[in-house]
Amino acid sequence: MNLDLFFFLIVSAVIAILSFLFAAWLRHWINKQPSSNSRIAEIGGLIRSGANTFLRKEYNVLAKFAGIAAILILTFLPTPIWQGNIRDNIVMAIAYLFGTTLSAIAGVIGIRVATVANIKTAEAAQKGIKPSFMSGFRGGAVMGMAVVGGTLLGVTLVMLITNDTTALLGFSFGASSLALFAKAGGGIYTKTADISADLVGKVELGIPEDDPRNPAVIADNVGDNVGDVAGMGADLFDSNVASMAAALVIASSLDKTVGGTVNSSMVFCYAAAGLLASIIGVATARMGKHGNPTRALNSSTYVTTAVFILLTALATWAFQLQWRIWGASIVGLLVGVIIGIATDYFTDDSKHPVHHVAKASESGPAFTILSGVSYGFISTLPAMIGIAFSALAAYKICEPLGQGYPMFGISMAAVGMLSIVGMIISNDAYGPIVDNARGLAEMGGLGDDVIEIADSLDSAGNTVKAVTKGFAIGSAGLTVIALLGAFISEVNDAASALHVQLITGFDIMNPMVFFGLLVGASIPAVFSAMLILGVDRNAQRMVSEIHRQFREIAGLKEGKEGVTPEYGKCIEIATAGALRELIPAGLMTIIATMVVGFIGGVQAIGGFLCGNIVSGLLLALFMSNAGGLWDNSKKYIEAGNHGGKGSEAHKSGVVGDTVGDPFKDTAGPSINTQITVVSLVSSLMSTIFLTCSIFH
């Protein structure tokens, strides 16, 4: 290993450790915050234990899955054990397990902190919006720092130990496959509880959200943690690792050609700069004079962005790196911001789409759905153009550097877009924490003023979410394009080892590519459908349980003193259902990839990946944005428009929101991970597809 790269690896490791120390300090700060209300402590304890139970059971299932996967990897990857070098297979299997483990740890850390921060945030709200905001924000930041620090440290360690980018793909596959199931499981859990609680509580009985009489209310709050905190953490860990892995595969193949390690070094340099920028952004975040939480969240994002641009420019100048590649990263980052703003238009409650859907709701739920679906479809256009444009721009900027660099430019645009991911996760994890805090304030009886503060923090979380989702989907788009480049690079490594013809691309007019394209395009649709049906089935079971409790527990409906519902039953149902549903959808995508690969070989897989990316991005954008739009339309009506709460428009709005829930929190965000997993499976199996397919 060249000293050049070694230097950047050490720097990366140091900054990663710095971020862990910072996370520990933040956690310490949160623990120090006062909490005194015993009712809140009790409910908070129920939420924490529910979340821990789910996570333990989920990881139990996933550990078995990962074990089987590791054995299969050991036997077959990168080459079947009887053909290749057994050492490579052992390294790959260990890297895979390391990826799954780090991903699981990220989830656990997030849950641990979030289930304390929610209590502190609720209690701090009694003293005003500023301290409450800081508890919520710093709680989220622990997750952000831990996830990004974990990414950088994990990738650095794999490279230090193996110096093998194929092992890195194995590591990334470990992270992604766990994220796929964690996201699906958590997403099913959270929406099962949310929908069931709303359906019986709000719609049938007309009791408020988070009312302690509702048997599903604790499960709902648990869901925010296991779905939004743990699932989202695993998801962004996976994207972040995948973008670095793709960039490093391409960089190392370039380095082999030109000599030295400058390109690989650059990836670490930029990733480390991004983490440092996020640390600075989080550390300097304060709420301004006017106490506007949205502005506080956004301004810390802008600070991080500016610091990243500055740091990378300095580094590029100091280490005499390629300015063109710097340009590609910055294009990625800026397009990410633009996609976020465009997405925001479709879900912001002061803009036309939300107003239109709210107005249409007056004519009945069918119009809520039709208008929401329409705006959801339209909302895909700016983001698709943005992703397409940034890929094209990165390519063109880096084209003069010579062969191989354009694809490296695209991968660095993805790294750039994800550079501020530490900040993004902090903002994203802030959402469920303050949402939980609102619930605790309501259930703990802290009074209307406190609930109002919690509400305003919560609403800021929803607004900021649109921007962060834009980033998440945009970067997933660029990452998978880069993974397509990584796939070709892997295939050609295998092809030259086997002395067969190298491939240069995938021609749409090749019927194998086209075959893969059409099949690949339908996979995200089927995958989403399986998850939504999972929520559907599970919610129906939970609704009957809630009905049973209201029927059988005397005094519950009337709110008689001392009568509490059996919260545990609902938690059990959500847990058991989510565990039953989380494997099939993910497994289907992996098997479909293998079937296409074994039938049509590398060309069919190229088409398959491309179709999967195109339809995956389209559906992910559609579902996330339509879901957010329905959610905010309902809230807009609840704020007193078009008849307010209890009106016909409101009933329609609730239907829209219920449809949107699994769209935006189960299926939509899981598609990102699904795309990554499929891309990684393809890269890892490239040798096998090259030699064992029916038509190759």
Next chain:
Amino acid sequence: MNLDLFFFLIVSAVIAILSFLFAAWLRHWINKQPSSNSRIAEIGGLIRSGANTFLRKEYNVLAKFAGIAAILILTFLPTPIWQGNIRDNIVMAIAYLFGTTLSAIAGVIGIRVATVANIKTAEAAQKGIKPSFMSGFRGGAVMGMAVVGGTLLGVTLVMLITNDTTALLGFSFGASSLALFAKAGGGIYTKTADISADLVGKVELGIPEDDPRNPAVIADNVGDNVGDVAGMGADLFDSNVASMAAALVIASSLDKTVGGTVNSSMVFCYAAAGLLASIIGVATARMGKHGNPTRALNSSTYVTTAVFILLTALATWAFQLQWRIWGASIVGLLVGVIIGIATDYFTDDSKHPVHHVAKASESGPAFTILSGVSYGFISTLPAMIGIAFSALAAYKICEPLGQGYPMFGISMAAVGMLSIVGMIISNDAYGPIVDNARGLAEMGGLGDDVIEIADSLDSAGNTVKAVTKGFAIGSAGLTVIALLGAFISEVNDAASALHVQLITGFDIMNPMVFFGLLVGASIPAVFSAMLILGVDRNAQRMVSEIHRQFREIAGLKEGKEGVTPEYGKCIEIATAGALRELIPAGLMTIIATMVVGFIGGVQAIGGFLCGNIVSGLLLALFMSNAGGLWDNSKKYIEAGNHGGKGSEAHKSGVVGDTVGDPFKDTAGPSINTQITVVSLVSSLMSTIFLTCSIFH
């Protein structure tokens, strides 16, 4: 022109004329059927005049549009008038206008017959199911024979006169652009009226479907004709022309290479055989002993299929054509049947998906939507695999014939799948005729027995529709793949004239292709959204008008003798709204194609077409199938399941059906045409894109 081709052109013209004569005989037969009920005659007259008024106004708008388009074509296509041969431009403009005119005539013939056949079918139902079925079926068959005869005659004439496949693309573009707007306009009209009539009539007031008190009831029946009969006729005319045009472009380029005209001749030979088979299928259609209309419709389809296979095998043997190409056509035809059967599974009311959605409806409309969306997503898989497989199989079958033949094989698979289109249209147009007949029987007070017969004919129409839609989407898929081949062929003609490098394909890894791919994929989503929003806006206007009439016309709600609503007002609103909404969506797709072409040149357009096909097929399948599924779930509940009419499940089912209406009858089927139009615009503008784009 070679005698070989000339012979087949003459044969085609003769068979086309034969089909016109047969259509005239069928029409004569229908007119001869007895009709005596004056109430039915009166209402039938209202429907006819409403439909004619809409058509006249629509064609008025479209004539202006076509005029402007013709002037633009004259100036710019195939090459700008100041660069090329003016004669070519004149030919192209005339061919374009010829295409639009034939397409418009197809719509008019359909409406004329359908608005007589509906009356005859209603009256015949008094004498039993068999005569009633024959009236409905033969009414549809007039449309089928006229459309397919028109296609074959039009294509034959263009080839006889110009012997220029580029002019043929102009002809096809004329047919498609008219179909795009006619389909959009008719689709918006029909669903505006349908949704509004249901929403106020069934949901709010609880009066039956087709109740004469409902002010929108005539508009609803008019809609069946202008949307389903005229729009669908224009649509299938367009697909049929496009598939022949694509096959002929490829065939003629092959013929130039190998000499002779055998490939072009083969296209005409097979198309003529298909029309002959359809004539035989229609002529022999009879209802069996058990009076099962579904079986009668399906068996005539199977007869046509068998006759086609036999005729083409005979022709291939007699004229010593390539058996491999015959094989490709047959693969296309059989896969079409299989896609139809698979589609049927998702919409058949005796199968799991319909039952599941009906059951889920008990928990509220959100679950109707979620489960329907899920099955709609899953339903895309078999059809996508079917299309992918048939393209791959056709390619592989024809590969041994040499370069260029594989793509010809794909285009002949599309011709094969569309060969029995005469039969398909007959079955498809049967649907709205018997639907109308049911309405007339209700409004004319013919009694429950007659309504029951009409209902069973109607339900057969819905079942058969699933199969025919499978064909329509499947063949559109294959046709656009062939059009992609035709596009390359056109580009290379232009490229060799300009002495620039020929293109061989579109590599996904080329960032221009990828850019086009992502943008192209979002266009069908935006296009659908625009149409659905059009229906949404328009329906809201009509609902207020219906409310006004019930409020202001004394005695209307109570059904007082002699009090009739102002049917004309609703017809006016539907007409005005549809005319306002029909241009923007179609124009957007054409402009988007040109923008991408001018920015990214031929490579971007290749990607754009591919993305458009992939996402267009996916969304068209999703929307058509989900819509059909919701419709049948509602009917299944109405048949007494899950509480039957008036239950909570029924209310949810109605919401699902209302959402599904514009999915399946406005947006879904229009996407087919949108894909074709985009492909044709690209082919026609290939020279301009090759020379005038920013990056080329």
